[in-house]
Amino acid sequence: MSNLYYKRVVINSDQRLNESTTSTNNFSVDIKDSFDLQGISHIAVESVSCSNLQYNINSSNNVIRVDNGGLSVSLTMTQGQYDITQFMTALQALLNTLAPTFTVSQDAITKKLLIESTGPQFTFHKASTTMDKVIGLSFGTSVGISSSIVGLVETIIPTNVPNLGGLDAVFFHSRQLAGHSASNATVGTISLLSYMSFFDIPFGGSGTRYVNDIEMSKIRYSQPRNISVIDIKARDVNGNLVELQNSPVQIIIRCYYSIE
Numbered sequence: 001m002s003n004l005y006y007k008r009v010v011i012n013s014d015q016r017l018n019e020s021t022t023s024t025n026n027f028s029v030d031i032k033d034s035f036d037l038q039g040i041s042h043i044a045v046e047s048v049s050c051s052n053l054q055y056n057i058n059s060s061n062n063v064i065r066v067d068n069g070g071l072s073v074s075l076t077m078t079q080g081q082y083d084i085t086q087f088m089t090a091l092q093a094l095l096n097t098l099a100p101t102f103t104v105s106q107d108a109i110t111k112k113l114l115i116e117s118t119g120p121q122f123t124f125h126k127a128s129t130t131m132d133k134v135i136g137l138s139f140g141t142s143v144g145i146s147s148s149i150v151g152l153v154e155t156i157i158p159t160n161v162p163n164l165g166g167l168d169a170v171f172f173h174s175r176q177l178a179g180h181s182a183s184n185a186t187v188g189t190i191s192l193l194s195y196m197s198f199f200d201i202p203f204g205g206s207g208t209r210y211v212n213d214i215e216m217s218k219i220r221y222s223q224p225r226n227i228s229v230i231d232i233k234a235r236d237v238n239g240n241l242v243e244l245q246n247s248p249v250q251i252i253i254r255c256y257y258s259i260e
Helices: 084-095
Strands: 003-012 026-030 040-051 063-068 071-076 102-106 113-117 122-125 144-146 148-150 153-156 169-173 182-184 188-190 192-197 206-210 218-225 229-235 250-259
Touching (some): 003 229, 040 192, 084 113, 192 206
Antiparallel strands (some): 026 229, 040 206, 063 071, 102 113, 113 153, 122 144, 148 153, 169 229, 182 188
C-alpha cells in the first residue's frame, strides 16, 4: 500500500534563470530538488500573486488602420495608461498626422466617441486594426467603417462606448507543469496552470489569488514525471504575453508523490 505525500514548491520570478530579462511574463526557474520532486503524480496550485502593470493601451491594442482621401496607413498610439481625456487627445493627434482636419470628442449622455473630419470621407479598416474595442468600434462582418456626412462634417460614431478598462485577467501557462490541461476558443489546447482576475486590482496594484478548494486546481499526469526546470508564461485570454514589467510573480504549488 502506498502513501500519498506532497511537497510545496515556491516559484518566484526573482529566482528566474535569466535575470537580465526586463519583464516577468516569460521565465523559467530551476528548483534543484533531486529527491522529493521525482515521480510526481499530480500537482495543485495553492496561490498566485502578481501586480497589474499592463497598460490599457499596449502592443496588443494600439494600432488603427485609416483610409483618408485615398491614403491608407496604419497608425500606432504610444503605449501607456490613459484616462478618457488623454485617450481622446492622443487619438485626435494620431489621426491628424494624416491631415489636420480631425476632432475627437465624447457625447455627454451616451459617452460614445464622436470622430469628425472637415476633410474627405475616411474609413477605419478591420484589417490591421487592434484598437477597435478601445475606441468602441464594432466591425462585425464588415471589412471597414466609413464616415458619413453629419452637418456637412464627415463623422463616425462608434457603436459602443470606449473601453479603457485594461486587462481583465492574467493566465499563467506552463508546459512543464500543465501540459495540455485546458483549451480555449482562440487557440484550442493550452497549458493553463492557473489564473488571476484583475477585476478589483487597479493599474499599479498588487493582488493574490488563494485557491480555497485545492481539488479544483489539481492537474493529474498520465505518467509520473520529474519536476526540475519550470517554465511560466503570463498571457491574456487570447494567448498574448501580458506585459508585467518588473512585477514579481509568485506561484505556490503542491507536488504529490507516493511512497510504498
